Amino acid sequence: MKKISILTLSALSLGLAGCGGDDGATNQPGALSLSGTAKEGETLTASVSDPDGIDQNTVVFTWFADGTPIADATDASYTLTVSEAGTRIRVAVTYVDLGNTREGFTTEETEVVEALPVNFEGVITVSGSTTVGQTLTADITDDNGLSGTVTYSWASDGAVIEGAVSNSLELVEAYEGTAITAMASYVDDSGFDESITSEPTEAIAPVPADNETGSLDDPITGELTVGATLTAPTPVDANGVSGEISYQWQSRNVGEDLSAAVNIDGATEATLVVTDADLGKVLSVNLSYTDDANYEENLSKSADDQIFTFYVQGEVSLTAALANAQEGDSIGIADVLNTSDTADDYEDMAELSIAQNNILIKRVAETNAVISGTTCIAFSSSVSGVVLDGLVFEELVIPVAGSCGEGRGSIDLNGSGNTIKNSSFLSDSGATRPNLGSSDESHYITVSGTDNIIERNLFTGKSVNEAEEGSAISMFLGVGDTPNSLGDHQRNIVQYNLFKDFLPTTIDGDGEFDTDSGSHAVQVGRSGSGDGAGRGEHVVQYNRFDRVLVDRGLIIVQGGGNSIHANTIVNSWGNVELRNGYGNTVSQNIIISSGEPYTATVGGVEGTNNKDGGIAFTPLGHAITDNFVANIITNSSDRAALHIDSDYIDSGNSSTQTLIDAGLDLNTVIARNTILNTTNAIQFEDDSSRDGAENCTNLDYTLDFDSNLIANQSADNNIFGTASGAGATAIKQDEYPAHGCALDNDSDYDNNHIYAQTVADLTPIMPKRDNTSLVDGVDGNILADNSEDGASLSEPTANKLVEGTGSDAGIGAALDDLIFIEENMVGPYSTWEAPAQSN
Incomplete structure (x- = not known):
């Protein structure tokens, strides 16, 4: 004291x-x-x-x-x-x-009376994980203060642990299953002697197994439709799951991620009965539990797709769903119930008619439903707001009769504001399909109506053989009352699609692939004579074409006012061809050929061909601007980077004659295009005569060439590693002047730069009707004979794109205006969108 x-x-x-x-x-x-x-x-x-x-x-x-x-x-x-x-x-x-x-x-009063100190007994507590391998720590609190020395000791089930004299204790296997206490003795700052003991811990647990995070490998089971019972999957956990599992079902909108899901009141069991409130929603379930190694787990699983109004599993239920669907309903196309020969499936179905507005028809995600064989899905001409989403088609056959009969597609898209997206068209039946009569046309999709959209689909396996003509997409145009007026079918859009591997499979006697000139990837306007004078304003944009090997027209346009914009065409055959019509636009497209023939063995016979192409046009008031065309090796008279085609200005082509007679401004603008390493860069075609008159004499072309860059490189310096364009002539006139052809006197040629072994095959270069040459007396042009490798070009991008630099700056297409579309940017379930400034 x-x-x-x-x-x-x-x-x-x-x-x-x-x-x-x-x-x-x-x-x-x-x-x-x-x-x-x-x-x-x-x-x-x-x-x-x-x-x-x-x-x-x-x-x-x-x-x-x-x-x-x-x-x-x-x-x-x-x-x-x-x-x-x-x-x-x-x-x-x-x-x-x-x-x-x-x-x-x-x-007198004393000083203030000093109180005796009060002893507040100290308290010792133990913290830390009570598991072998972990460390416990003793902590003391004493309101009298503690600044002196503390003596510690520890006990296991009451037995003092020898040598444990610090404030911490490492838990070894010897303590497993026992309770640990900590003890301490000291004199507090008020002078009181203290000797205190902690509460015993819980029994020391053994070293736990490593946490093997649980998973929900199986899907939520049950039909995704109102009234069905969904069952949560069983968790898979290497640590074991023998305890209680807690469930919470959730709901979110289509397109939202799991973070947006909200709890469904009262839905806390392993199963859930789907109600009307869940229609159109994506359901998910959260599971929480403590595994047998004492690890807490929280797992989530989403249903494969949304909740549908109808959940169909074959032709019978699909037909019934279409017949009973009301506006706003959804139809989920799921796997068939069985695979026997008599199964209700999606093969060789009777015609399916879509007549109800605003319905969704979608293949349920993670299912294997495939529509095949004879197929006709026909949209009513009055239907709108219908969406086909994620369907899969193969070995398609066009019915002989009905809505999808001769000349139509397996899907006949009609009406207004309908959409086909995320779907895969894998093959047609080729030569095995039945005879369709006078025409052997067979298309994946034909498009009528207005403002319909075909986007983010895969088109592959389309037959291109002789006598098996047809297109992946064939759009109607219709004819207005006057030339260049909107037709019945207009403003349909084809975008963000992947066209791939349209490969020939027949070989002629010369060892060349026998392709049909009536085969196309996209056909805009169905008839040169019927649609050519009308206006459609259809748009084909942001698509990728890869190894689409057609005979002549990869994208063919037979009508006016349409736009072919910002597509990427690689390793393919055929032109972007403006065959008929007035006032079309071809802009910011990238066309790069493989520069090599396609070679394959069919039936033991090796075939080979190269029918690559560029942009072909009958010069009727079009705009061909800001395109990049490269590595074209063919020397065909029908294919060139820019092929000016007189074939469709003949006396028998009624639509073209109608446009000429209408007095329209037929000036065709050809501006800021880059043509690199191309055998036929600019090619004028004289074609044949009809009724004793040369075709080209029906119209003197008015062409406005402005700021185009034509640059050939020698074989040693070719950025594509080919000989394309080496030693080639840039402008081929052939017999064009000899057939009485000449350009209109208003034609113009400004600021064009040409670097080639030979600039033109004839002199003068493109005569005008007034007997002057197109390029004479025009400022800003560079015509450089014997100047392969002469252009000033930027370093090639990864996709071999270049632009003019130095003295060639601003000539040709600018890289900022071009988008090289990779395969993963388009096709089913892609999400890439073109930047607004590229439009």
């Missing part, structure tokens, strides 16, 4: 009036003193003295704490209690001395 010093206080004497003695002697005052220590538990003592003596029977003491009398404190001494702690003490005395004088005195 602490040592306390004694304090002696001098007394303050206070004389009291009293009676004098009988003898009249003078009174001598007494004195009062106070001694002791002002501390709780100590005793203070009052001492009184008087020279005249004291009558002890008259002495009375009174003790005060902060001026208040202390009850029953009337002795000469007083032991301080906790009640006086924090107060100041004084004492008073009265008595009668032996001279018979009554006297009284009061001492």
Whole structure:
């Protein structure tokens, strides 16, 4: 205990009036003193003295704490209690001395009475994971303070652990299954001796297995339709799942990710009965549990697709769904119930008619439903808002009769504002299909109506053999009442699709592939004579064409006002061909050939051909701008980077004659195109005569060439590693002037740069009707004979795109205006969208 010093206080004497003695002697005052220590538990003592003596029977003491009398404190001494702690003490005395004088005195107040310290017992707690391999730590709290030395010890099930004398304990296997306590002894800052023990821990657990995160490998089972019961998958967890599993079903909109899902009230079981409120939603389930290694797991699984109004599993249920669907309904095409020969499936179905607005027909995700064989899906001419999403077709056969009969497609898209997307057209039946009569046309899709969209689909396996003609997409145009007026079918859009591997499979006697000139990837306008004078305003944009090997027209346009924009065409055959029509636009397309023949063995016979192409056009007021055409190696008279075609200006072509007679501005603008390493760069075709007149004499072409870059490279420097364009002539006129052909006097040729071994095959270069040459007297042109490798070009991009630099800057297509579309950017379920500035 602490040592306390004694304090002696001098007394303050206070004389009291009293009676004098009988003898009249003078009174001598007494004195009062106070001694002791002002501390709780100590005793203070009052001492009184008087020279005249004291009558002890008259002495009375009174003790005060902060001026208040202390009850029953009337002795000469007083032991301080906790009640006086924090107060100041004084004492008073009265008595009668032996001279018979009554006297009284009061001492000064002491210092504040010091309280004794209170012992607050310390507490020791243990923290840390109670698992073998982990460390426990003891922590002490003591309100009296703890700044001195602490002695620790630990016990396992009450048995002291030898050598464990620090505030931490590493848990070894010997402690497994026991409870651990920590002990400590010390003197606190108030001087109290302490010896404390913690509460025992829970039993020490063994070393856990590594956490093998659980998974939900199986799908949610059950039909995705109202009224069906969905069942959550069983978790797979290497640590084991023997405890309780908690479930919560959730719902979100189509297109939202799982973070947007909201809980379905009361849906906390392993199964869920789908209600009307879930229609059109994507459902998911969350599972939470503690695995057998004591790890907490939280897993989520989404249903493969949305909840459909109808969940069909073959032709019978699909037909019924279409017959009963109401506006806003959805039809999920799922796997067939069985695969026997008599199964209800999607093969060789009867004609399916779509007559209800605003319905969704979608293949359920993760299913294998395939529509094949004889197929006709016909949209009513009045239907709108219908979406076909994610369907898969193969070995398609066009019915002989019905809505999809001769000349139509397996899908006859009609109406307004309908969409076909994310679907895969894998093959048609080729030569095995039945005879269709006078025409052997067979298409994947024919498009009528207005404002329909075909986007993000895969088209592959389309037959291109002789007598198996047809297109992946064939669009009607219709004829207006006057030339260049909108037809019945207009503003349909084909975009973000992947066209791939349209490969020939027949070989003629010369070892060349026998392709049909009536085969196309996309056909815009169905008839040169019927549609050519009309206007469609259809758009074909942001598609990729790869190894589409057609005979002549990869994209063929037979009508006016259409746009072929920003497509990427690689390793393919055939032209972007403006065969008929007025006022079409071909802009910002990339056409790069492989520069090599296609070679394959069919039936033991090796075939080979190269029918690559560029842009061909009958010059009727079109705009051909900002295109990049490269590595074209064919020297065909029908194919060139820019092929000016007189074939369709003959006296028998009624639509072309109608446009000529209408007095339209037929000036064709050919501006800012880059033509690189191409055997036929600019080619004029004279073609044949009809009714004794040369075709080209029916119309003097008005051509406006502006800022085009034509650059051939030598074989050693060719950026494509081929010999394309090496030693070639840039402008081929052939017999064009000899057939009486000439350009209109208003034709113009400004700021064009040509670098080639030979600029033109004839002099003068393209005569005008006034007997002048197109290029004579025009400023800004560079015509450089013997100048292969002469152009100033940027470094090639990864896709071999270049632009003019130095003296050629601003000539040809600018790289910023071009988009090289990779395969993964388009096709089913792609999400890439073209930047707005590219339109």
